Amino acid sequence: MKTFRTAIVGTGGIAAIHAENLTDLGGRAEIVAAADVDPDRLDAFCDRWDVSGRYPDLATLLREERPDVVHLCTPPGLHKEQVLACLTAGVNVLCEKPPTLSLSDMDEIAAVEKVSGAHFATVFQHRFGSAAVKLRRLVAEGAFGRPLVAVCNTLWYRPVEYFAVPWRGKWEIEGGGPTMGHGIHQFDLLLSILGEWEEITAVAARQARPTATEDFSAGMVRFANGAVASIVNSLLSPRETSYLRFDFEYATVEVEHLYGYGDENWKVTPAPGHEEAVRLAWESGESGVPSGHGAQFTALFDALEAGEALPVTVEQSRATMEFVAATYASAFSGRAVRRGEIGPDSAHYRRMDGAGAPWAAESPEPSEPSAAAPTEEARA
Template identity: 35%
Template sequence: MSVKTVAIIGCGIGRLHMIEGYLPHPDKFRVQAICDLNEERLNEFGNEFGIASRTTSFEDVLTDETIDIIDICTPPGIHLEQVIAALAAGKHVICEKPLTGSLAGVDKIIEAEKRARGVLMPIFQYRYGDGIEKAKRIIEAGIAGKPYVGSVETFWLRKPEYYSVPWRGKWATELGGVLVTHALHLHDMLLHLLGPVSKVFGRVATRVNDIEVEDCASASLLMQNGAFVSLACTLGSQEQISRLRLHFENVTFESSHEPYTPGKDPWKIIAANEAVQSQIDEVIGNWQPVSPRFTTQMAHFHAHLNGAAPLPVTTKDARRALELVTAIYQSADTGREISLPIGPESPKYADWRANTR
């Protein structure tokens, strides 16, 4: 098993990648270089984790032939250009969410991937943990049966000091608000468990903070499998919770309410009867614990790079989540239900900010 060398670009969320994603896997990864425009933060990070190679130049990392993986943890507004540059440099790439700020941008990345030697893995770390992975196994085994309805709640709190960071709260640099930066995690979990969306009606508003982007949103979804799902999210909740509740013919699932680790147990898995419970016990009775978040996603990525597993999160997964964002924005603008899939014919395809009224 080969150890892959990593350069982390951005020492903010990059610190969590280090602690949860790389330090637990010394046999799989070695963080060899770090890059950040803030030299004080760069040196604090380097000193804490003993990383000698430090630079403020992204170009230096691109041309470093000793680096296998570039892990992009920078503000969202520059993800697109950095991902394309890293792929063109022949690197494997990891990129924090949101991958980019439009479906046109995602499709541009997909085209760049076709020409690249390396592979790209977007980050959706909430997919990993005992709770969500048990639910996924039960659904895929056919035990849950027909999906009926569901609800997804992202009730977080962000106060003015959060937006004192210059790039936050602005369309040009954060690319969106609660839908793009916060609820995207939970919405990806929904799509991961329940599949693609067919129709969307949504509303967005800025009610909590004095910012450009939305901090409250709600949506009604019709899934391709016929299920109805309601989404609600705000950055003004005095108690922070993340919650999925999905009702199937034979099973009801309810996630942990922890805001930043909803994939972990305890999940409620409520069987319709003893016969269904016996089937569930057979499928997950000998469950082996799964580490949550970045720890498992990075392990799966390493397995993929060694030809032992599929890519855990793909650009198409990221596109599906951002397509939902696009549909909610378009519906909120027009007051109409939006049908998916969304392509270049949509007025929001190239830019979410395009006025579609």
């Protein structure tokens, strides 16, 4: 088993999640370097995780080190240029979500990846829990019959203080609100299970938070296999939950969690007359692996060792990003948007807000401040 030389760029809260999960992989990864513009934060991170290479920026790190893979844990507005720098240097790169701010950025990354000899992947860790892996297999096998109806809710709460961080709530830096940066994990999992979507009709609004982006969105989605799903993304929900439900011909499959699930968070309800077949199907195969960065990192190093593309690939990431762009395009135009419709001639190809959100000319009116800090803020 090979030990992969790993570097982390950006040493804030999410970087600690990466470091912790990397050190739990039984020697498969060695964190050899880290970079951050804040020297005190960089030193604290490197001291905590015993990292010897300390650099003020990615360019210096890439010049001085030769890591097998770079983990980007920086704000979204920095991702594209940092990804391109890694790929151009021939270094594999794993990027936190959202991978870019636009579809045009994704296509630029795809073009550079093709000639670089290196691979790009996005952190979409909910795909990798054993229950999700099992459900994808059972759907492919037709064990539960046709998918008919689905629900995908990301109902989270972020108070006004959450947006005091300068890069939050701005299209130019964060790329969007809960559609782009929060609910993306749940509906990426939904898309990975139900496959290609065909059309979305959506709404988005700035209901209560002092942001340029939305703080709520919802959509109705039709899939190529005939399934229909409702999707809600909110930062306004005091009782927080992440909930997905899949109604198949022979069973309902549900998962409810907040920032990560285990096998115990899943529930399967068979249709009358299908109890034994559904039970046997669900009890077969994959089990025991919770969703989380560690599960994806294991898959990533397996791919590196095999010389394969890294999960989640640029093509898979683009499909999810296209869904985000279509959500905004539908919400801001008031019409349904079909897959493949947003090309270089669309304003939403280069910016998620297109020509601007409907409320762009209005001053944001903040809600009353809350004393409560957002739960698990570093994971959002």
